[in-house]
Amino acid sequence: MSVNSLVAVSLAYVAFLFAIAFFAERAAARGQGGWMRSPWVYTLSLSIYCTAWTFYGAVGYAARSGMEFVTIYLGPTLVMLGWWWVLRKLVRIGRAQRATSIADLISARYGKSNLLAIVVTLMAVIGVTPYIALQLQSVTLSLGAFAGPPGSSTLGNPASAFWVAGGLALFTVLFGTRKLDANERHSGVVMAIAVEAVVKLVALIAVGIFVVWGIAGGVQPMLAQIDASPIGTWEMDRSRWVALTALSAAAFLCLPRMFQVLVVENDDERHLQIAAWAFPVYLMLMSLFVVPIAVVGLDLMPAGSNPDLFVLTIPLAEGREGLAGLSFLGGFSSATSMVIVATLALATMVSNHVVMPVWLNAQGRNGALVSGDVRNVVLVARRASILMILGLGYLYYRFSGGGAALAAIGLISFTGVAQFLPALLGGIFWRGASRWGALCGLSIGFVVWVYASLLPSFGPDGAMSARLLAEGPWGIGWLRPQALFGIEGLDPTVHAVVWSLTLNTTVFVIASLITFPTPLERLQGAQFVNVFELSGQPREWHAAMATSEDLMIMAQRILGADEARALFREEADRQGNFGHLPEPSQAFLQRLERELAGSVGAATAHAMISQLVGGASVSVEDLMAVADESAQILEYSSQLEAKSAELARTAGALRTANDKLTALSVQKDAFLSQISHELRTPMTSIRSFSEILRDTDGIGQMEKTKYASIIHGEAIRLTRLLDDLLDLSVLENGQVNLNVETGKLEDVLEKAVVTAQASGSGTLTIKRRRLNEAVTLSTDLDRLAQVFINLMTNAGKYCDADKPRLDVSVETRDGAVCVVFFDNGTPIAPEQRDLIFEKFARIDGTPGAGAGLGLAICREIMTRLGGDITLDHTETGNRFVVVLPQQAALAAQ
Amino acid sequence: MKPALPSSVFLEKRSYRRRRMMDAVRLLPVLGMLLLMLPLFWPSDPGAAGGDAIPMSTAVIYVFVVWLILICTAYALWRVLWFTRGAEASDADTSEDGDTG
Numbered sequence: 001m002s003v004n005s006l007v008a009v010s011l012a013y014v015a016f017l018f019a020i021a022f023f024a025e026r027a028a029a030r031g032q033g034g035w036m037r038s039p040w041v042y043t044l045s046l047s048i049y050c051t052a053w054t055f056y057g058a059v060g061y062a063a064r065s066g067m068e069f070v071t072i073y074l075g076p077t078l079v080m081l082g083w084w085w086v087l088r089k090l091v092r093i094g095r096a097q098r099a100t101s102i103a104d105l106i107s108a109r110y111g112k113s114n115l116l117a118i119v120v121t122l123m124a125v126i127g128v129t130p131y132i133a134l135q136l137q138s139v140t141l142s143l144g145a146f147a148g149p150p151g152s153s154t155l156g157n158p159a160s161a162f163w164v165a166g167g168l169a170l171f172t173v174l175f176g177t178r179k180l181d182a183n184e185r186h187s188g189v190v191m192a193i194a195v196e197a198v199v200k201l202v203a204l205i206a207v208g209i210f211v212v213w214g215i216a217g218g219v220q221p222m223l224a225q226i227d228a229s230p231i232g233t234w235e236m237d238r239s240r241w242v243a244l245t246a247l248s249a250a251a252f253l254c255l256p257r258m259f260q261v262l263v264v265e266n267d268d269e270r271h272l273q274i275a276a277w278a279f280p281v282y283l284m285l286m287s288l289f290v291v292p293i294a295v296v297g298l299d300l301m302p303a304g305s306n307p308d309l310f311v312l313t314i315p316l317a318e319g320r321e322g323l324a325g326l327s328f329l330g331g332f333s334s335a336t337s338m339v340i341v342a343t344l345a346l347a348t349m350v351s352n353h354v355v356m357p358v359w360l361n362a363q364g365r366n367g368a369l370v371s372g373d374v375r376n377v378v379l380v381a382r383r384a385s386i387l388m389i390l391g392l393g394y395l396y397y398r399f400s401g402g403g404a405a406l407a408a409i410g411l412i413s414f415t416g417v418a419q420f421l422p423a424l425l426g427g428i429f430w431r432g433a434s435r436w437g438a439l440c441g442l443s444i445g446f447v448v449w450v451y452a453s454l455l456p457s458f459g460p461d462g463a464m465s466a467r468l469l470a471e472g473p474w475g476i477g478w479l480r481p482q483a484l485f486g487i488e489g490l491d492p493t494v495h496a497v498v499w500s501l502t503l504n505t506t507v508f509v510i511a512s513l514i515t516f517p518t519p520l521e522r523l524q525g526a527q528f529v530n531v532f533e534l535s536g537q538p539r540e541w542h543a544a545m546a547t548s549e550d551l552m553i554m555a556q557r558i559l560g561a562d563e564a565r566a567l568f569r570e571e572a573d574r575q576g577n578f579g580h581l582p583e584p585s586q587a588f589l590q591r592l593e594r595e596l597a598g599s600v601g602a603a604t605a606h607a608m609i610s611q612l613v614g615g616a617s618v619s620v621e622d623l624m625a626v627a628d629e630s631a632q633i634l635e636y637s638s639q640l641e642a643k644s645a646e647l648a649r650t651a652g653a654l655r656t657a658n659d660k661l662t663a664l665s666v667q668k669d670a671f672l673s674q675i676s677h678e679l680r681t682p683m684t685s686i687r688s689f690s691e692i693l694r695d696t697d698g699i700g701q702m703e704k705t706k707y708a709s710i711i712h713g714e715a716i717r718l719t720r721l722l723d724d725l726l727d728l729s730v731l732e733n734g735q736v737n738l739n740v741e742t743g744k745l746e747d748v749l750e751k752a753v754v755t756a757q758a759s760g761s762g763t764l765t766i767k768r769r770r771l772n773e774a775v776t777l778s779t780d781l782d783r784l785a786q787v788f789i790n791l792m793t794n795a796g797k798y799c800d801a802d803k804p805r806l807d808v809s810v811e812t813r814d815g816a817v818c819v820v821f822f823d824n825g826t827p828i829a830p831e832q833r834d835l836i837f838e839k840f841a842r843i844d845g846t847p848g849a850g851a852g853l854g855l856a857i858c859r860e861i862m863t864r865l866g867g868d869i870t871l872d873h874t875e876t877g878n879r880f881v882v883v884l885p886q887q888a889a890l891a892a893q
Numbered sequence: 894m895k896p897a898l899p900s901s902v903f904l905e906k907r908s909y910r911r912r913r914m915m916d917a918v919r920l921l922p923v924l925g926m927l928l929l930m931l932p933l934f935w936p937s938d939p940g941a942a943g944g945d946a947i948p949m950s951t952a953v954i955y956v957f958v959v960w961l962i963l964i965c966t967a968y969a970l971w972r973v974l975w976f977t978r979g980a981e982a983s984d985a986d987t988s989e990d991g992d993t994g
Contacts, residue, residue: 067932067952074929077960081967082922084915223950234947238933245929273974277967284960291953 003147006328013329014171014336020195021175021188028187036187037267039274045190045261046279047197049076049252050286051131051338052138055200055331057406058287060308062294066231069290069407071241073283075248083276086253087262089428091272093531094263098594101349102259102420109427109528110435111521117353119439120420123446124256125346125389127416130457132342132393133400134409135335138308139164142331145312146324165394168339169387176344177382189340190265196333201285203330207311208289210323211296215314222292229295243494247411250418250501256349257342308406339390347385355381360608375560400458411493412457415500419445422505426512431525433508436515441508445500452481453496548581550612551592558596558608567595667838674840674852678721682714689714724853728839731860738780738864745819745884746773749808752785756792764796764804772810775817779865779885787858787869791821791880794854799825813883816867821880828878833871911977918970921963928959 024036035041054072061069079087099105103124107117140161176189216222226232252258266272297310300317311331315324359377400409422441426433473479482492484499517525548568555564571582571591582588589609596605689707693699699707730736753766777784795806807822828836837859840852855869862869866885871878932955935947 066949067956070956074956074960077963078922078925078929081925081963082919084919085922223954226950226953227948229949232949234932234935234949234952236932236935241933242930273971277964277971280960280964280967284957284964288957291949 003143006143006146006325009325009329010332013332017192017195017336018175021192024191025188036191039268039271039278041190041194042261042266042271043275043278043282044194044197045265046258046275047201047282047286048193048257048261048337048341049255050197050200050283050334051410052135052331052335053131053406053410054286055204055334056138056142056308056311057134057410058290059294059297059310060306061407062290063231063298063307063310064407066235067291068236068240068244070287071244072248072407072410073287075245075250076252077280077283078245079249079252080276080279083272086425086428087272087276088269089531090253090424091263091266091269093428093528094259095266095269096527096531100264100352101345102254102256102424103349103353105259105263106420106423106427106438107353109524110423110433110438111518111524113435113521114353114357116435116439116442117349119442121346121349121353123419123442124349124417125392126446126450126454127413127419128256128342128346128389129392129396129413130400130409130416130454131413132339132390133397134406134413135339136161136165136168136393136397137409138331138406139168139335141306141309142312142328145309145316146328161397162394165390165397168336169390171336172340172343172386172390173383175340176347177379177386189344190261193261193337193341196337197282199333200330200337201282203326203333204286204289204311206323207315207327208293210318210320211289211293211314215296215300215318216292222295225299226291226295229298231291231295231298237491237494239494240491243491243497244411247414247418247493247497250421251414254417254420254424255342255414256345256417257338260341260345343386343389344382346389347382350385350388351378351381355385375558378558408493409457412453415453415493415496416446416449418497419449419500419504421501422508426508427525428528428531430512431522431529432512433525434512434515434517435521437508437510437512440511441504441506444507445504448484448500448503449496452484452499453492456481456492548584551584551589552581554608554612555592555596567592671839675725678840679718682718682721686711686714686718721853724857728853728857728860731857731864734864736864739782740779741781742776742778743781744773745775745777745810745817746770748777748781748785749773749788749819752788752792753808755785756789756796759793764792764799764806766792766806766808769807769809772812775810775884777884783861783865784884787861787882788819788821790854790858791882795821795823795825795878799823801825813881817884819882819884821882822874822877824877827874827876828871830873833873836871837869907977911974914970914973914977918967918974921966921970925959925963928963929956932956 028036058069058072061072093099094105097105097108099108103117103120106120107113110116143160143164175192212219212222216225293310293314294307297305297307297314301307301310301313305313312324312327315321315327356378359381419442422445423433423438427438471480482490482495484495487495490498552564552568555567558564559567568582571588572580575582575585575588577583593605593609596608689711693704693707693711749768753768757764757766792806792808796804799806801824803824805824807820809820809822811818811820837855839856859869862882868883870881870883872881932952935952
């Protein structure tokens with residue numbers, strides 16, 4: 001078979017794939033594509049895990065290291081069998097969050113951080129580069145195998161890899177970016193991949209059957225030949241067996257293209273349950289004939305031939321051109337399907353997380369509203385990304401020399417992408433995982449990987465000098481790239497895997513423990529970790545802020561005018577708003593965000609909608625959901641605390657009120673007993689003397705007069721008591737009418753002194769200091785005089801000094817005018833000082849017949865007038881201070 | 894006429910069986926890991942003590958038989974779960990998710 005016919009077959013095959021994709025998409029558009037969403041298509045699409053590495057490299061791997069190749073398929077088998085643990089959750093989260101890529105998912109988990117998305121994208125691009133180079137190398141080698149022995153043709157030498165890369169780029173651009181939508185499943189691409197999966201499986205099995213039954217002559221002879229071959233005994237580096245199984249399991253979860261087919265293209269979660277056993281079947285079938293082919297190849301092929309090409313060269317050597325052609329198509333299918341999906345996934349990540357945010361920023365604040373079609377930007381960005389990724393792969397191929405075993409290259413790539421694992425698993429199982437933890441862990445893991453695995457892969461004096469590899473930088477032994485921290489003797493791959501993932505995980509955990517996540521991060525963390533408990537309701541927009549016109553303009557630019565119009569019309573019809581723009585309801589905004597997310601990624605779509613809507617705030621309910629149990633308990637207990645404090649306050653108030661009521665009741669009882677006593681005493685003497693007058697005969701005139709005057713006196717006393725009581729009652733009830741007039745304090749005092757001395761015993765000397773008495777007052781002067789008279793007569797009655805004396809002076813205290821009555825009698829005891837202004841309060845052991853109402857009345861009057869009366873604390877004598885109403889005095893000045 | 898009790902016992906049994914099948918699904922990868930890591934104990938250095946090296950054909954047969962057993966178990970479990978799900982409709986579905994925590 002000539003190279004020309006090979007190229008023609010390849011082109012025909014590509015055309016066939018295009019046709020399949022075209023019909024699949026047309027069927028899907030017509031709604032007939034139900035069968036395309038079957039679990040079998042899903043399972044077959046997972047087969048892009050098996051790339052040219054598997055098709056060519058596995059045999060080479062087996063020829064070099066025996067059964068070790070199988071670890072690469074045992075890891076994913078275990079992951080699929082354990083679908084319940086990780087994949088089930090990953091798929092549910094991916095669907096709930098509408099993730100478009102692994103970078104999207106990780107950034108969404110850690111608070112929709114675009115920085116994290118950029119880091120993951122860059123790491124993915126660099127990590128997958130060796131893998132793309134592997135595909136280029138394998139296609140180039142396979143073409144070379146047809147061209148004859150090395151050096152006899154230009155085909156198969158590294159230069160032709162350029163044309164292979166260019167052809168793959170063109171193919172991917174044509175195939176993958178005709179339609180702009182990453183989120184809606186690429187039904188055409190998935191269909192084509194499924195067909196390619198069948199082609200490569202059939203091709204490998206065909207070669208295997210030919211080898212076992214055609215060359216070796218059956219199963220038993222084959223087994224015998226295996227045992228007799230150079231790889232005939234079990235020779236296993238145990239650390240590699242474990243590490244590679246774990247690494248392939250990790251890479252299966254973390255590879256961007258695997259995430260694309262496992263999560264993004266997943267149509268129904270139940271498909272996962274079928275793929276859980278169906279995909280291991282596929283992997284097992286792909287691995288089944290690897291060892292026989294390797295053994296027969298080692299036996300048949302001349303020493304020094306490349307074992308990576310046994311799948312091709314055995315049929316060629318046996319003269320089976322047709323089988324070799326099929327085998328070539330199988331390898332071509334493996335390489336192309338991987339390159340398509342991997343570059344599409346990476347290009348989506350690059351355009352969504354790097355190009356679009358930069359472009360939107362460059363457009364300024366109102367980027368979402370500028371006219372023009374964003375779709376072109378996205379498409380150009382994706383195509384440029386595809387070219388860039390394939391270009392990087394080509395460069396890697398050139399600089400690594402193109403001579404390495406395929407499996408060795410693949411393992412470098414696996415180790416690179418496996419760095420996502422701690423952030424990914426931590427993100428879906430541990431709510432405490434924080435953005436800084438993810439960033440730090442990813443960074444350190446990436447650096448260790450580049451240092452210990454990627455750079456040494458260019459060979460001695462490639463990217464690192466041989467001296468650096470042997471002695472470490474600056475001769476520091478424990479920094480040697482393949483013997484970090486002085487641990488020697490490890491296999492380089494195991495060494496890189498162990499150190500990068502250990503440091504990555506450690507730093508991730510420690511940084512998560514010591515940093516504090518933002519509210520959005522905690523919200524997303526709760527939604528990820530508890531995805532099965534939560535209803536999966538995504539964020540809600542506050543719809544009122546956006547206008548349908550703005551949304552329409554934005555949607556047109558991203559979805560295209562026709563698609564946007566169709567979407568809006570459909571939504572308007574659904575809302576019953578025929579012929580108009582739909583209302584920007586929450587449901588509509590969510591649907592629109594979903595549609596936009598399919599084109600530009602969740603983070604960007606979210607940012608664009610929030611530009612128009614004014615930001616989806618994290619609502620109180622969201623925050624409540626974030627607040628973990630202890631926070632809720634804290635809040636509850638603080639509520640309880642507040643309530644109990646309130647109760648305590650109320651109880652205190654009640655107690656005070658109760659005390660007051662008790663005191664009032666006591667006071668009332670005392671008042672009643674006091675008043676009955678006060679009334680009974682004069683009544684008793686009135687009754688006795690009137691009885692004497694009535695019943696006793698022969699009373700003299702003098703005695704009659706005496707008794708009658710006693711009765712009269714008691715009656716007067718009774719009247720005065722009643723007057724006082726009435727007065728007090730009126731004052732206390734506030735029913736008193738104040739007769740406000742203007743006069744001089746001097747005159748009021750003069751009048752009071754005259755009255756007091758007229759009614760008193762006359763022994764009291766009243767001394768006045770007239771100096772300050774010239775104050776004009778505007779108040780009820782009669783009432784004020786009553787207070788003065790009362791104080792003066794009290795002094796006359798109770799002052800027990802030999803020469804009773806009362807000094808009356810006018811002072812100014814704190815701006816208020818005060819009249820001070822200072823006598824020279826015995827001071828009132830301190831404990832009684834508070835009582836003397838109470839009703840019926842009389843100082844114990846004092847003579848006199850007062851009812852004890854005078855001072856109570858004085859205080860009531862002063863309170864009514866707006867002033868006050870107090871008793872100062874003094875060493876000798878008593879010092880009553882009448883504070884005049886301030887306004888009354890001030891107005892007069 | 895059947896009393897209600899036996900029928901509910903029957904359903905209980907079904908849902909119990911289903912739960913245990915889910916346990917088996919969860920444990921299957923653990924079993925797989927154990928079986929696939931067993932070759933670590935094989936003598937791999939022909940010169941060392943511990944018997945002769947295992948022939949490659951035996952190793953190939955062992956790995957693929959274990960692989961096949963795992964796949965068949967997974968398939969059988971899927972069959973059981975798939976059909977009890979169909980029979981029980983919503984009843985067990987809801988309890989299954991609540992059981993996940």
